[in-house]
Amino acid sequence: MAHTSAVTEISKLVDKYLFKYELPQERYFVYLQHACDCYREICLRHSNSFITTKIAVSALGIIEMPTDMVRFSYLFVPIRGEWWSFTQKGRKVTTTTITAGVEGQDSEMGEGVDVDDDVYFGLGGKGGVNDYYLNIDWTARRIFCDGFKSDTAVLRYVSSGLVVSGSTYVPQQCEATMDAYINWRKEMINPRSMSMIQYLEGLYKEEIKKLRILNFMPSKDEICDAWDSATTQTVQR
């Protein structure tokens, strides 16, 4: 049996909104902008959808962030069929040195120098160590890698959700949330009363709560798996 698609184009979502609430088309583009704002907010805070992409690491160990990246999730290298993740180290040096117009690294300033993990005890003891570290410079929109250069890593990140070339598709479960958001914002454009604004804001928050439960609560199977993996079926000694 054929069913409707699980995703809707964002423009069609606003078409449906006008249709459902019997509104004139006059403010279509304004509502569409609010829909974009809402979807970006959902992607950033209330969704578990990520983009996973192979990305080049330069000879200086630097990754240039994709333009749509709004939040970092993981940086991986594949090891024996699994992804091994980099550890974030906030003190990894993120400066570079320009010499005769060419970007390079000055090792005396710690640039490009791998983190030394060979101190295991005393004040310099590191605890758990990793072969790979990273530090993010959000202003420069760069990720500095440690122990990994001139190679390809796998970056998992949260995107703005808005597609530049092609259509932007929104999951069906976001539709009620986005309707509630546009209703709330529409009320702020031509407010009838403060209590109405607060009422609609409350409805939006309720929809967000429902969406978060759907996106983040584990399923029964996941809970069972977690339980089973923490227990043994042999005699406890």
Next chain:
Amino acid sequence: MIKQEIVSYIRSFLPREDATQRFHELTLTATIERVIIEMYQDIYKINPRLLSKYTKQYGETTPIAVKLNQSAGIYYSDLPSKIVGLPCSYSGVVHVYTVNHAGNVFQPMDATEADLIFNTDVAIVTNKIGYRTRQDTRIDYWNMNTTVYNEGVRMDLLIPFSAYEDNDVVMIPELGEKEGGAFTTRVLSLLGIVPPADLTDDNGARVQAAPTNKQ
């Protein structure tokens, strides 16, 4: 009713003797036009979506051409008729369609929206075409595409009574006394045949002035 019948119908209420040409054909048409425009505006206040019922369709046989102002880079169409002005962005251009009906392609916008939209997410995510109604019986398009440019468009226009052909069916808005008066009453009232309705609510108890003790 067709346009001619409406004029004849109104004429049937008028005195037969009209030595001063007070009820000239043009006067009647202008009065009817004014009343119908008022009624369109009343309907707009009730629910703008109801206006589509009173529009006239253009471009069904021969599509209305989309032109390009090369120097400004603006796509536009000349309106095939005068339109009724309404206090909204689309004014009398109630709908614009593609020649082969594709569903909700064109969206009305005002001048400010048309100017600001370039720097918004809307400009990135949508392939809808915006249209801005201008005073000079022309609409400008935003985000026009090649297919529509080549094929032309259809339109539903809200046009004044005088712009209808004599044999065109003209839908008279079905407003009653509660919504400001029916069509005939309004026209005859404007022509001075029926005095305007007394809308003053003076049925309440009147307050008498207190007696004074001035001497």
